Structure formats: C-alpha cells, structure tokens
Amino acid sequence: MPILQVENLRTHYFTDEGPVKAADGVSFTLEKGESIGIAGESGCGKTTVAMSLMRLIEGGAVVGGKVILEGLSLLDMPMKQFRKITWDKISLVSQAAMGALNPVKTVGSQIVEAIRLHMDLSKSDAWERTRFLLSQVKVDPLRAKSYPHELSGGMKQRVMIAMALACNPQVVIADEMTTALDVVTQAQVLQLLIGLQKELDLSLIYISHELSILGQACDRMIIMYAGKIVEMGPTETVFSEPGHPYTQKLLSSNMDVHSDCAIPESIPGKPPDLLNPQSRRRQVKDLLRKDAYDPHFLHRALGGALIIQATMQRDRHHA
Numbered sequence: 001m002p003i004l005q006v007e008n009l010r011t012h013y014f015t016d017e018g019p020v021k022a023a024d025g026v027s028f029t030l031e032k033g034e035s036i037g038i039a040g041e042s043g044c045g046k047t048t049v050a051m052s053l054m055r056l057i058e059g060g061a062v063v064g065g066k067v068i069l070e071g072l073s074l075l076d077m078p079m080k081q082f083r084k085i086t087w088d089k090i091s092l093v094s095q096a097a098m099g100a101l102n103p104v105k106t107v108g109s110q111i112v113e114a115i116r117l118h119m120d121l122s123k124s125d126a127w128e129r130t131r132f133l134l135s136q137v138k139v140d141p142l143r144a145k146s147y148p149h150e151l152s153g154g155m156k157q158r159v160m161i162a163m164a165l166a167c168n169p170q171v172v173i174a175d176e177m178t179t180a181l182d183v184v185t186q187a188q189v190l191q192l193l194i195g196l197q198k199e200l201d202l203s204l205i206y207i208s209h210e211l212s213i214l215g216q217a218c219d220r221m222i223i224m225y226a227g228k229i230v231e232m233g234p235t236e237t238v239f240s241e242p243g244h245p246y247t248q249k250l251l252s253s254n255m256d257v258h259s260d261c262a263i264p265e266s267i268p269g270k271p272p273d274l275l276n277p278q279s280r281r282r283q284v285k286d287l288l289r290k291d292a293y294d295p296h297f298l299h300r301a302l303g304g305a306l307i308i309q310a311t312m313q314r315d316r317h318h319a
Ligand SMILES: Nc1ncnc2c1ncn2[C@@H]1O[C@H](COP(=O)(O)OP(=O)(O)OP(=O)(O)O)[C@@H](O)[C@H]1O
Pocket: 013, 014, 015, 020, 022, 040, 041, 042, 043, 044, 045, 046, 047, 048, 049, 058, 059, 060, 176, 209
C-alpha cells in the first residue's frame, strides 16, 4: 500500500485569458521510503503539483482529483485539520522558502517556533530538539543563535531541511531545493538529504529541472510536459531507455563532459535552458581537475545522466 496516492490531480490558475491547466490529470503513487523525482522543462507544472499537495495554490485552485496520504484524503479535509498534518506528515522544502526565513529572528528561534506550533513540547525541549535537528543536518548547533544573513546559502538550505524535518514528517517534498547553490554545495546538500532519507525512512518527492541531480537522488522518475505526466518509471530505465520522445530530448540536452561537442542538443520550441550546459560543462571539468575534491563522489553527485554518458564513453574508448 503506497504512503501517498495522487489521482487525476487537476489544478487551474485563473487568468484574464482563461484557465491555465497547470496540472492536467496527474496520477502517481509514492511508497514508504521511496524517492520519486519530477522533471520537466520550466513551466510544465512541477511546482503546481507540489503546491497542490500542500494546499498552497494561489491565484488558482485544485479543480479535480484526489490526494490520499496514509488513507487520509488531503484535499477534502477542513483546512484546520490539514494544517495539523502538514509538518507532522508531509512537509515542503523549496528554494523559494529560503527567503521565507525571517531576517530579524535567529534560525534556532524560528525552528523552535515551528516545533512548538505543531508539537506539544516545552520551550526547553523544543530548543533541545532544534539543536538535535541542526546536528542532524550537519550544522553546528551553536549556529542556532545565528541570524539568516550570517549563514551561507548551503547552511540556510540545511536549516530549511531541519525545519522541514522538525515534526518527523513521513513525506518530504523538495522543490528546486539546491538550484541556486554552486555545484559542490548542491552535491553536499543532496548527499545529506539522501543520507537522511535512508536514516529516517522518509518518502521523498524531489523536484528539479536538473536530471543529473534526480538521477542520483531518486528511485523512480516522473517526466512532465505541459501539465501532464508523459513518462514514469524506474530511474535507470527512464535514463537508459527513455520511451517518450520528450524524455529522449530532455536527456539528450544533458551535456557530456568527455565529448568534444561544445553545444548539447536542445529541445525545439520554448528554450529549455535545462542545465545551462555551457557554463556547467566548464564547471564540471574544472571540478574534476581539482585534487581537493573526490572526483568519484563529484561524478556521482553531479550526474546520473552524466555517469551513464561518461561510462558509455569510457567503455567505447576501451573497447
Ligand atoms: N499564480 C499563477 N497564475 C497564473 N499562472 C500561473 C500561476 N502560477 C503558475 N502559473 C503557470 O502555471 C504553469 C506551471 O507553473 P509551475 O510553476 O508549476 O511550473 P514549474 O514546472 O514548476 O516551472 P519551473 O521549472 O520554472 O519552476 C506555468 O505556465 C505558469 O506560468
């Protein structure tokens, strides 16, 4: 029995030109302890799916479908009841949420506030839990007394993960969590999240336009296009035998560090700008040259597609 079932989710935004069908019949399941990645070009509806699950849609509404979390129908229940289960059962961490940290409060006091809103803990117990959560995300618990501006982007992202884990949720949705971070920090935050997922047996929905990140983090992949799921399957299968032409295009727009080809293939139509390939290609090459980093880890962290392509290149070379 899956922990989460999304059935025929339909979410529209209401505009002067008519409804924008941002999620148009999206169905998938998530098993306990499983991680599922959602990919697709900008504007295809990934965040809309996440926000629909969290009942955070603004300027539109969920107009159809069901979301069942451990037998509870999330979209029908009164908002008051739903607020209780968010944090407790399902939580969201997103790049945008980083800006949601209050600049005039210490990060510790913000985590304490979140804990005390949702858990019946005394102030001192909530502080103890905050320090524990910070150490869990590899941030020195002394940093609880720091203000957000005193932390680096990677640290802030870790604080956001600590906050998302504050009330022991079973399902965590990560939406473009690492996009604005440099590649090394992205790799570290991703490695941290994968470790926590295993340690805490979390079920994870990982949204990113970076297929390489998803390749490392996810058991299964969902590819979206124009509000619909166009492909879904085990990550290895989707990467090695993409069935849908759009997935094939998406994968072929990934870059290959060992190739002489300077410009990867792009998807015609709207510019996908999926990986900012040119600068990324250079970045990866630079990183792999530096002895200070473990190239094997970077390679793993930087890319599923990258690994597949690089391995194929190497095998061809040695054949
Ligand atoms: N409040 C809104 N009002 C009107 N249209 C919206 C609103 N929010 C999103 N949309 C539209 O809905 C579609 C899906 O947007 P969404 O943010 O879910 O895409 P996304 O896949 O997360 O994109 P990205 O990769 O850029 O984050 C887009 O066409 C977007 O312009």
